[in-house]
Amino acid sequence: MAKLIWVLFFSAFALLGHAKEAVLAAQDPVLEARMVRITSELRCLVCQNQTIADSHAALAVDLRNQVMEQLQQGQSDQQIIDYMTARYGDFVLYRPPLKASTVVLWFGPGLLLPISLAALFVVLRRRSRLPPEAFDPDEPETPGPEAHRH
Amino acid sequence: MKYLKFLLPLGVFLGLVVFLAAGLKLNPREVPSPLIDKPAPAFSLTQLENPAQTIRRDDLLGKVWMLNVWASWCVACRQEHPLLVKFAQSKLLPIYGLNYKDSRPDGLQWLARFGNPYDASLFDQDGRVGIDWGVYGVPETFIIDRQGVVRFKHIGPLTPDVIRSRIEPLVRKLNG
Numbered sequence: 001m002a003k004l005i006w007v008l009f010f011s012a013f014a015l016l017g018h019a020k021e022a023v024l025a026a027q028d029p030v031l032e033a034r035m036v037r038i039t040s041e042l043r044c045l046v047c048q049n050q051t052i053a054d055s056h057a058a059l060a061v062d063l064r065n066q067v068m069e070q071l072q073q074g075q076s077d078q079q080i081i082d083y084m085t086a087r088y089g090d091f092v093l094y095r096p097p098l099k100a101s102t103v104v105l106w107f108g109p110g111l112l113l114p115i116s117l118a119a120l121f122v123v124l125r126r127r128s129r130l131p132p133e134a135f136d137p138d139e140p141e142t143p144g145p146e147a148h149r150h
Numbered sequence: 151m152k153y154l155k156f157l158l159p160l161g162v163f164l165g166l167v168v169f170l171a172a173g174l175k176l177n178p179r180e181v182p183s184p185l186i187d188k189p190a191p192a193f194s195l196t197q198l199e200n201p202a203q204t205i206r207r208d209d210l211l212g213k214v215w216m217l218n219v220w221a222s223w224c225v226a227c228r229q230e231h232p233l234l235v236k237f238a239q240s241k242l243l244p245i246y247g248l249n250y251k252d253s254r255p256d257g258l259q260w261l262a263r264f265g266n267p268y269d270a271s272l273f274d275q276d277g278r279v280g281i282d283w284g285v286y287g288v289p290e291t292f293i294i295d296r297q298g299v300v301r302f303k304h305i306g307p308l309t310p311d312v313i314r315s316r317i318e319p320l321v322r323k324l325n326g
Contacts, residue, residue, distance in 0.1 A: 045181060045286035058251070059286055062277050087191075087284040089184040 031071045038077055039064055042084055043092045051094065183284055183303045190217075190294050191282035198249045198257050198271035205272055207298060210246070214324045216317075217292040218268070219248040219280065222260035224288040230307035231264050237313055238267030243293075243321050247271035250280045250288055293317065295324045 036053050042063070044055035052060045052067075063084075070080050084092050096102045185191070190207055197203040218234060220227040238245055247268035249257045254273065261271070274280055283292070286305075293302040302320055304312055 048178060059277075059281075062281060066281060086184060087281060088286065089182055089284070091181045 028072075031068065034071055034077065035064065035068050038067055038080055041081070041094050043094055045088055045092065052092075179287060180305050181286075183300075185284055185292075185300045186303060188300060190292070190298050190300050191279070193272065193274075193279040193282065195248075195272040195274055195279060198247070198254060198261075198273040201254070201273070203270075205246075205270060210244075210294070211298050212296055214243050214296055214321055215294050216243055216245045217248055217283075217294060218245055219250050219283070219285050219288050219290040220271075221250045221252045221288050222256040223252065224250075226307045227289045228264065230289050231267075233308055233310060233313070235265040235267045237308075242318065243325075244269045248279065248283070248285075249273050250285060251275065251277040291317075293320055293324075 039053035039060075040051050042052040044050045044052045044057055044060045044063075046057035046059050047055050050057075050060075052063050054060075066083075067080055070083065075083075081093070090096050090102075096105060098106055192207045194204055194206045197205060220231075234245070245268050247270070249271045251274065253275075257271065257273070261268075272279070277285075283290075289307055291302075291304040291308055292300055295301050301324065302316065304316070308317075
């Protein structure tokens with residue numbers, strides 16, 4: 001129950017953070033929605049854990065203006081993304097492209113999981129084959145601080 | 151087999167130490183610039199000192215030059231400034247300033263107060279040229295070769311070590 005309350009508590013925060021997105025007031029809601037969508041995919045280089053859509057840094061404000069301006073000129077989403085990566089590199093992309101230098105980034109976690117599962121399996125199997133003498137006898141249950149389970 | 155039980159955690163621990171030590175030395179603010187070995191972005195800006203005088207990228211073709219991005223509101227620029235003034239006295243290469251998102255009076259006052267190492271400062275009031283150069287943390291320093299190709303970028307204040315071990319050898323090589 002306590003866990004559930006914590007989860008609710010933090011999701012409320014996450015929602016709050018989302019609602020507070022620093023967005024420019026623009027005349028055209030369609031373009032603005034596109035602008036927010038594009039800049040939500042771009043990392044702000046000044047405060048690196050925020051998107052350009054989220055950030056209040058001066059550079060992020062400039063870049064949002066820049067994106068808006070280019071949208072008004074009729075540029076496609078991809079053209080704007082290309083414009084950003086030409087200046088700031090792949091680092092600005094929250095979804096990095098798949099290429100030689102990012103292979104570890106993309107597949108490392110996927111590889112680590114089966115490797116660690118296999119290791120776990122081997123260890124457990126080895127232990128299950130050990131005779132009971134290999135283990136310490138169970139402690140008899142004693143009342144006191146030991147009984148206080150986490 | 152008996153040893154493996156002890157060596158394995160030790161190995162894992164040492165591996166972790168190596169990774170963490172390397173991580174400590176990395177500076178996440180130093181994002182590799184995609185501009186390196188690419189033509190310098192075009193610009194056409196007025197001089198800070200003289201609004202009537204315009205400088206374009208192509209005016210600077212044919213010489214190796216330095217672009218130093220600065221602003222009067224930038225604290226780290228002040229920290230870097232004495233070193234840059236001293237470096238300018240060596241006359242190793244022309245140094246152009248990019249006065250980034252500043253005002254003319256503030257910029258000029260700053261130079262008058264702390265010294266002017268620049269052959270000229272380009273006045274980038276709205277930061278548009280800064281964006282084209284991928285500037286995100288002032289000060290930044292670029293070295294551009296004779297063909298107008300960006301050869302080096304340093305993010306953050308210059309240090310004596312960067313000048314000695316990176317910039318001076320590179321400029322000599324490009325001029326050589």
